[in-house]
Amino acid sequence: MSRTAFLSAAAAMLFAAPLLAQTATSGSKSYGSVLAGKWTYRSFHNRPALVGDNAQAALDLIFAEAVFTFEVSGTSLKGAIDWDGGGLDLKGQVRPASGQAPESVAIVGTGRPQTSTAGWEYDYRGSLAYRWPNGIDQVPALVGTVIRAKPHGSSPAGYVASFIAVKQP
Helix, strand or coil: CCHHHHHHHHHHHHHHHHHHHHHHHCCCCCCHHHHCEEEEEEEEECCCCCCCCCHHHHHCCEEEEEEEEEEEECCEEEEEEEECCEEEEEEEEEECCECCECCEEEEEEEECCCCCCCCCEEEEEEEECCCCCCCCCCCCEEEEEEEECCCECCECCCCEEEEEEEECC
């Protein structure tokens, strides 16, 4: 590599490093401690049709509503997702932010023995939403997708829905 090319590459890295560091942490606060706690969870059927002012059509997009409860230790996550009449136990991994990629989670939810969810399995992949530097009262949000990994009842494996989880105070 020529000296000019080396200096150009070094200058580009010096310019980009502060930007990448800010993006990776989405502001001055690391998200690691933000994941722990309770999150209001809603998943949605991925239907492209507009609902307009049809309130029932909008409500029909909701696949599930529940509460995530996360405990985080390093890059390990455990917890639960609970809803009226059921829930799943959660185990997963936290992937720290890197470069321009935000902190993310990979979680497996399994049904509880001797309950109505015994034998169920759902996989969740989500990332923390961008934290706007000038945002006012911004609430941390986790956005992603969920897949039914194992069939249960008449529900086949493979169904995918989008989700948003918003951090509770």
